[in-house]
Amino acid sequence: DTSVDISTNSKDEVGRIASAVSSFRTSLIEREKIRGLFGKYIPEQIAEQLMNSDENLEPQLSVSSIVFIDLAGFTSLSEGLPPQAIVTLLNEYFSEIVEIIEKYDGIVAQFQGDAVLAVFNELFSGSGHQSKALESALKIKDLVANKTFGGHQLSCRIGLSSGQVVSGNVGAKDRLSYTVYGDVVNLASRLENLNKKFETVILFDENIANSNQEVKHYEIGKVDIRGKKEKVRVYSV
Numbered sequence: 001d002t003s004v005d006i007s008t009n010s011k012d013e014v015g016r017i018a019s020a021v022s023s024f025r026t027s028l029i030e031r032e033k034i035r036g037l038f039g040k041y042i043p044e045q046i047a048e049q050l051m052n053s054d055e056n057l058e059p060q061l062s063v064s065s066i067v068f069i070d071l072a073g074f075t076s077l078s079e080g081l082p083p084q085a086i087v088t089l090l091n092e093y094f095s096e097i098v099e100i101i102e103k104y105d106g107i108v109a110q111f112q113g114d115a116v117l118a119v120f121n122e123l124f125s126g127s128g129h130q131s132k133a134l135e136s137a138l139k140i141k142d143l144v145a146n147k148t149f150g151g152h153q154l155s156c157r158i159g160l161s162s163g164q165v166v167s168g169n170v171g172a173k174d175r176l177s178y179t180v181y182g183d184v185v186n187l188a189s190r191l192e193n194l195n196k197k198f199e200t201v202i203l204f205d206e207n208i209a210n211s212n213q214e215v216k217h218y219e220i221g222k223v224d225i226r227g228k229k230e231k232v233r234v235y236s237v
Helices: 013-041 044-051 074-079 083-103 129-146 183-198 206-210
Strands: 060-071 107-112 115-121 156-172 175-181 202-204 218-223 232-236
Touching: 060 083, 060 129, 060 183, 083 107, 083 115, 083 129, 107 175, 115 129, 115 156, 115 175, 115 183, 129 156, 129 202, 129 206, 156 183, 156 206, 183 202, 183 232, 206 232
Parallel strands: 156 202
Antiparallel strands: 060 115, 060 156, 107 115, 156 175, 202 232, 218 232
């Protein structure tokens, strides 16, 4: 019970024990504070790994489902808002988005301006991460369509893809960031942007489609994707 402290001026054995217990209590409180701060700035699962690995996470290769979410027309909207109103709006929006992602066992790897990069994989999400990724995307789509944030109606675009990615710490020696890399990540970003062309909200690749046969969806066709040599089968709901 870290809410209780022991205070004594005794110099005998009991006093030394009391001093040691008090010091241990302080260490526990500081550790939990650090853990809490970690959890606010990086995913809780990653913070836990960092706390147990001397702050160094080796790159991991895993089959993952990537969800890339971006707000449509946010630049135009933000031009007419004061900075504090923009932050308030984004905080409300991100809080709701993160809650949905975590409900389906995903983690937010990055906030990129008004965009969110989320990861669902076998390490954190267990089996069926492709289905969890799409289900979260559908919930986010409905949320944004039916709720206002900071008093404003928003719209979003979502891209999903699934395959092998590398995850781990990337950056300078003394300033690191946890993120994911790979062709799958790039594809999710490209698909998010392609929603503009097809006037859709959600686009996903064949791997996501094949793992979600119970969800009613349709094939748009083979599409040229910037940076890829071969066309990609693209699907929507």
